[in-house]
Amino acid sequence: MDSALVIGGTRFIGRHLVSELLEADYDVTIFNRGNHDNPFADDDRVGHIEGDRTNDSALEAAAMTADPDAVFDCVAYYPRDVRAATTIFADCEAYVYISSGAAYGREEIPKREDETPLESCTTEEATDDSQATYGKRKAEGDRAIAAAAGEGVNAMAVRPPIVYGPHDYSERLDFWIDRVNRFDRVVIPGDGTNVWHRVYVEDVASALRIIAERGDPGEVYNTGDQRLVTLEEMLELIAAQLDTSVDVVHAGPRELEAGGISPDDYVLYRDYPHILSTAKLEALGWESTPLEEAMARTVEDHLESDRDGLENGPDRDAEERVLGILDTL
Template identity: 25%
Template sequence: MRKVLIFGGTRYFGRRLALRLAESGDDVTIVTRGEHTPPVAKGLTFFKGDRTSSSTMKDLGSQNWDIIYDNICFNPYQAKLAVDAFEGKVGRYILTSTMSVYEQGGTNISERTYNPFPGKYDLEKEHDYGEGKRQAESYFFQRATFPVIAVRFPVVLGPDDYTERLVFHIKRALADQPIVAENLYAKMGYISSYEAAAFLEWCGRSTMTGPINAASDGVLSIQDLMDKIDRVAKTTSRFETKGDDPSPLAPDHDFYMDTTAAKQAGYLFQHVDDWLDRLIEEEVRNHK
């Protein structure tokens, strides 16, 4: 039985991860501030604390852990708290990162496009989401002596997406409201919340270290996405290039990653069509 700690395990793919690990027989502890109802399963326990608190991290660092999953590290200072707390206390550290570390976007972006090992970090400055993740990666890979893997996810969609990015588009289609997007044909990568959890679990059983891209096979433009929604909802989407409430799923240019490294290590990703069509059908039923 492995002893596993999860930061960010009470909702979305972190919640799914916690349940998967508990069901497989791991002894799982979720760190929570108590703001969200935690999952319930045999093998799950909870630690009341704050990921950004040095005292919480020191308390957790008094124990040994086989694996730590960190879904809520957003800057190099938070990375430092973890490195200071868990030196000599963890067998493997899995950091949830993002494709936003690739600032310029592009097609089939490989992991080497952003190399965190020589990257700079500033522990005092405030950072936006992408830069914060870049510098968090850099701090971990430069300062941690324990094994670290940084999983770079694209947009994660699922029925449990509290940001409702897919639902936003479904509601606008059903209400005959336009989708605001400057480029209808720029392609973007996705992954489901189910597969995000499955991939994180797989990483915990692998020996990989360093950054790794994870995304469903296949990419979609906002035009492709709305075509899928229209087929299910029996709507005809309209588009505008300017306006309020622009689509959160319409990049200005192509932005998707290459996942060859994960595949060569043995992981097989679903195709985006295999899960997104079902998700759209479910969300349309829920919001008609």
């Protein structure tokens, strides 16, 4: 394959994917509405087609203009998006859809692509735009991938868990980097052993390319850091990259209540472990970036940005009330 069309391509995963494809000597075209700054605007190796991916005519026009060997769909949030794209790009050598670990419908450790059941999705849920149906819609998109493959389309998908790294506009990890950078004592919910699988964004990008080149039609591949760390260990990784130390303060629901805080108010906290098996993707030759290296790049980008992630967790004043209670125990 020599040419690629990236639906999306200017913000987070798509931005890193474009760089990954350029590094692999693809001719790259991005297709989006042009609502965000294009980091590749001055790069003559990257073409740009403006249009709305939910408009089938615009998507068909992009297909004709770019004539790509591979298509990477970074912004398919509804099953209809996937069904339309697999029809329009049916003759391409590969179509890869970004699904989500949220598509899994049962809690088990680890979650495996061909064993763990997916979320159900009703007709009404398939068009709902709330966060509550996100995993359901992604699961239905995965079923659309399987259906397209049954019709002879070389369609595949990747299921990442929480994605982190440079240019993450969700600012989820930025909340914790900011806490470690600014405060000597950092409150975390529970005993610190919470595990929510994460994946470095550049590894998602390499997974997408590898799946397009080596994956099998109809297959879905989990991705995630090959080495998992707890929430507390993640803070220690952050502290090491900031060349500081962190005094982690554990707080249970009763202590957090003193600040009007719930454990679920903290981003990247999950009561039951969320772990994805990555063996299937690894069999294609994929590897994840060492955590220290991934965190170093992530912290560096945070320090160069104006992101603080403060909307992703409790106010510090509320935490100070919790610390005050804990200091009296």
